[in-house]
Amino acid sequence: MTDRDLDTFRAEVRRWCEENVPRDWRAKEAGAAPEDVVVLQREWRAALEPGGYFASHWPAELGGADRPLAEQVVIAQELARADAPRLALYQVAVYNAAPAILHHGTEEQRRRFIPGIRSGDVWCQGFSEPGAGSDLAGLSTRAERRGDVYVVNGQKVWTSWAMHADWCILLARTDPSAPKRHGISFLLMDMTSPGVEVRPIKQATGAAEFCELFLTDVEVPVANLLGPEHQGWHVSQSTLASERGVTLLELVERLHRNGIRALLDAAAGWRGEDGGPVLEDPAVRERLGGLYGEVQILRGLCARMIESMEGRGGGAEASIAKVCYSELLQRLMHTAVELRGLPAQVSRPLLMSAGWESGDWLTDFVGSWSWTIAGGTNEIQRNIIGERHLGLPREPRAAGEPR
Known part of the structure; x- marks a missing residue:
């Protein structure tokens, strides 16, 4: 083109x-x-x-x-x-479930699930657990095969929009005796199945889009197994990779237009504790100028990430961009709250469709902390960057711990 x-x-x-x-x-x-x-x-x-x-x-x-x-x-x-x-409600459906089904599903699964996603089915992601968040491979939810169904028991957490979801992409352990990355299967679970209980978790922002899932003898048809049995780890890694890419680029563009630019416009009318305009302070101008420059650098980094996606599928660039975005988002919102002072403490209604740059600086600051956790914690992302991009030795593991 x-x-x-x-x-x-x-x-x-x-x-x-x-x-x-x-x-x-x-x-x-x-x-x-x-x-x-x-x-x-x-x-x-x-x-x-x-x-x-x-x-x-x-x-x-x-x-x-x-x-x-x-x-x-x-x-x-x-x-x-x-x-x-x-489109926060459809994030998992479009950028997680659909790519996984397109890349790993059978023709029958494609014909069965993709039209529903296109027409508005909502999906959630049942990956993280109370004892297996950053260490996803350590999950303990079990799926025991009995004839033509898997019987699933376990608990998931941080499952966004689960209370509105029609379907769930679910990781469960199908071979407890295998090394932890080799005994997991990837299932497509109907959220209306008996035994599925959803409990929303209210966050510091006042929102409750994160949920816990409690699964008790939930039957999932074997026909809803995505990819080979016990190979769900491989499927999940391609699914997690699709969380970034273009979706991250859109978040960065929003940070540019509705984040730093909106902050600069708003700060022009703010006054400090001494009653003078905050932008008359050279230190404030330097700080805001530095943040503006960081946002532009991040936009350039995203452009490089997109180029790498065209050439060889992404690599560690997406992890680098995710770490930079999440930590820059926190610094920018912290600066906004600090400069705005007491008026920033006024509570305003949360905008679920605005991302993390709604203009409600305090709420955006509190919500920004979720981004260093969501999509793979920044600590895990740094491991990926070090091992896959910089060629550093793998993180030391305890004696006898499976890889």
């Missing part, structure tokens, strides 16, 4: 955004009940789908737009530029 073709496509997407992005979504969502937020998310998904902006990366034969990576990037950039609501 030539630069001219891409410019033409960008103009097309920008026109679409001008005509279709709801300008009042922030006002509608502020203080809305969780059920009403779900309705708004479903309406936005329905608006994106006809133009090929909902599942732009899917193959055409499965109902997707089959757009090349360069066009996917343009869509992410323009949606961020237009301050479109994020």
Whole structure:
């Protein structure tokens, strides 16, 4: 695709955004009940789908737009530029479940599940457990095969939007005697199955989109096994990789437009404790200028990440970008709260579709800490960067501990 073709496509997407992005979504969502937020998310998904902006990366034969990576990037950039609501409700469905099914599923599984995702099925991710978060391979949820079903027992945690989910991508141990990375299977679980209990967890932000799952003798058909039995670790790693890439690029663009630029605009009207404009302080200007520069560097890093995805599938660049984004997000929001002072302590309704740069600086700061944990903790990401990108020795393990 030539630069001219891409410019033409960008103009097309920008026109679409001008005509279709709801300008009042922030006002509608502020203080809305969780059920009403779900309705708004479903309406936005329905608006994106006809133009090929909902599942732009899917193959055409499965109902997707089959757009090349360069066009996917343009869509992410323009949606961020237009301050479109994020499709948080469908994040797992589109960028985790669908890629896993497309890459590892049978033809029957593709025909069965992909149309439902396209038409609005909500998926959640049952990976982390109370004793197996960063060390995901140490999970203890069991799936015992009995005839044509697996009987699942265990507990999952930090399962986003589980209370609204139709399906769950689930990791469970099917061979307890195997080394921990080799005895796990990847299952597609119907959330309406008997024995599935969902308990929302209220967070410091006031939101409760994270949940615990309690699974008691839940039957999952063997036909819902994704990939080979006991090889779910391999499937899960490709699924986790899809959390980053274009989705991370969109978050970085939002951090640029609704984060640092919004902070600079807002700070121009703020006054410090002495009553003078905060921007008259050279130290404040230097601090904000440094943050602005860091955001631009991160945007450049994301561009390199996209180039690596086109050439050889990503590698450690996504881990580097994730660490940089999450820690820069925290520093930026901490600066905003500090500069705003007491008015920043006023509680405002959380905007679930705004990401982590809603303009409510204190809530965004508190919420920013989840990003150093979500998608693989930054400590784990640093291991990946060191071992896979820098070629450092693997992290030492206790004697007898399986790899």
